[in-house]
């Protein structure tokens with residue numbers, strides 16, 4: 069977001085997808101699958117259309133979907149948002165995030181977010197008149213792995229003006245899945261400092277190597293202060309349907325709905341029927357979904373390493389963060405702007421996910437593509453770099 073009177077900034081995804089089109093490049097930038105979701109959910113949406121479900125749904129979403137969301141949360145996490153008062157369907161997770169931020173943040177408030185952070189967070193906080201305070205994911209002293217949460221750094225960022233903690237796990241773009249001890253540190257801090265939490269869990273079903281996704285709201289003391297955000301786009305490979313949701317205690321969800329009614333009011337009636345059907349999928353669907361992505365994650369990690377990238381193996385999401393320093397670049401943006409012409413491949417520079425937007429050597433490849441597309445992308449990188 070820019071200031072009043074200035075031209076709005078184009079998102080990195082729009083910019084990079086336009087470059088992919090112009091150069092006929094393999095688009096490993098913007099995160100959307102090439103394949104459509106399961107045929108039976110597409111049929112459910114088409115049936116809803118044919119049966120005349122083509123007018124406004126209720127503001128909070130059709131009851132079938134709200135009940136399906138509650139059942140899903142109970143089945144996977146033992147959480148039970150009230151389908152009448154504790155769930156609202158939104159136009160993608162993006163609207164849920166924006167509505168929650170506009171609902172809770174007043175001018176002058178501070179919102180703490182993990183950095184790198186998904187680009188819409190800063191835009192929404194700015195629209196609310198608040199200030200985004202980034203807390204870098206890094207490797208705390210003595211800890212293992214990269215892009216971990218340092219609880220001391222998080223605690224040090226809280227001031228008297230902090231209103232909200234904005235958490236994202238599994239994390240875009242790093243692929244970090246917050247471990248239970250990291251989540252417990254967030255919960256302890258939120259409780260101690262009496263903070264609201266908005267947690268973006270759109271990649272909840274994309275965790276690899278037998279890891280567990282733990283919703284923050286499931287930790288002791290967290291339910292009453294947490295709004296949890298989900299999206300059908302990722303889990304069911306229908307990003308264009310833009311069906312997301314916010315769940316939580318009735319008091320907080322009422323405030324999200326108050327704002328949402330002035331954003332879209334409601335959207336996507338037939339898609340809501342499709343997603344109600346999708347959420348009833350058996351555990352086997354989710355197992356196959358993870359297995360399919362884990363195979364592609366392994367292919368990309370091994371392929372990129374063989375070409376010479378420094379690769380950070382993601383624990384979750386369908387993104388892999390690499391460093392392009394081995395190719396002599398300190399600036400991932402410069403690398404990504406050259407890549408389509410040089411190799412016929414598009415990636416996204418991680419610096420787009422930082423407040424300062426400074427040059428950084430990390431770039432993100434999305435692997436939500438069929439194996440032959442990923443292999444073609446790797447071949448082009450191997451030959452062109």
Ligand code: PMP
Pocket residue numbers: 099159160161162163186236240268270298299300301307310311312
């Ligand atoms: N949060 C994160 C972390 C995302 O990566 C995305 C999009 N991929 C969104 C929110 C937005 O989700 P939606 O497309 O459902 O609006």
Ligand code: GLN
Pocket residue numbers: 079081082097098099100240
């Ligand atoms: N969330 C997707 C990504 O991270 C992009 C969504 C968008 O284009 N706004 O790549």
